[in-house]
């Protein structure tokens with residue numbers, strides 16, 4: 317599959333003072349999705365593929381924290397500095413800090429192109445904050461896609477991950493190798509290994525997922541939004557399964 321052009325995400329990555337050059341057109345019914353799943357299951361990879369297809373913006377909370385951590389001209393608030401420490405250890409950032417950051421990017425959630433949330437919400441408190449905010453804005457989620465994979469495969473995906481320092485596209489040393497070693501297929505940027513992909517942080521992240529994020533599966537199943545997708549197979553196969561499940565959900569809701 318050819319890499320898809322990325323949509324502009326500057327408002328999400330840098331905050332509300334930056335404006336995206338072009339706002340994607342999501343048509344009459346823009347998709348508003350949440351992607352759930354353990355660290356390394358492939359949410360970011362699927363979000364990228366879904367963005368190419370649906371034109372909805374990929375909104376990752378982890379990426380905002382990482383972008384803040386590497387930008388030397390970014391004046392970090394004490395809360396953001398604290399958030400980066402949590403992230404490096406593999407622990408969850410406190411709910412209040414995460415929600416403040418998402419809420420101040422409300423324009424991205426209202427965007428006519430729709431959105432694909434990746435890594436948020438991650439606790440019941442975050443899910444409730446999102447729901448209350450969306451209700452007050454008269455917006456609704458289209459679906460919540462939950463990806464599943466055995467833990468040993470997750471660890472191997474994380475160990476081989478490389479990310480573009482410019483456009484944040486995600487590759488894998490063997491499973492999704494870039495065309496040129498160390499260079500991004502989309503923009504030519506350098507590829508790097510994330511700090512929290514060290515074994516000791518991976519253990520903490522998986523434990524935080526089991527404790528705090530897994531309960532969201534039940535939360536979204538009970539409100540009829542959950543789609544469960546087996547994340548074994550190639551990225552393209554999982555992408556096709558996701559599209560098929562989204563389409564059959566759409567058909568059911570139009571009956």
Ligand code: AP5
Nearest residue numbers: 355356357358359360361378403409435473477487488551
């Ligand atoms: P975040 O950035 O959200 O990371 P994560 O949830 O841990 O998920 P990852 O990005 O590690 O994995 P992914 O599922 O996106 O997998 P990927 O597609 O890259 O969060 C980082 C940190 O920020 C958190 O630990 C926390 O501290 C903080 N944080 C963020 N949001 C927060 C929140 N809401 N509340 C509190 N704290 C928050 O794929 C992984 C690798 O596998 C890649 O190399 C990829 O190429 C490869 N791959 C993907 N699919 C396949 C496939 N099908 N087959 C083979 N390889 C594949």
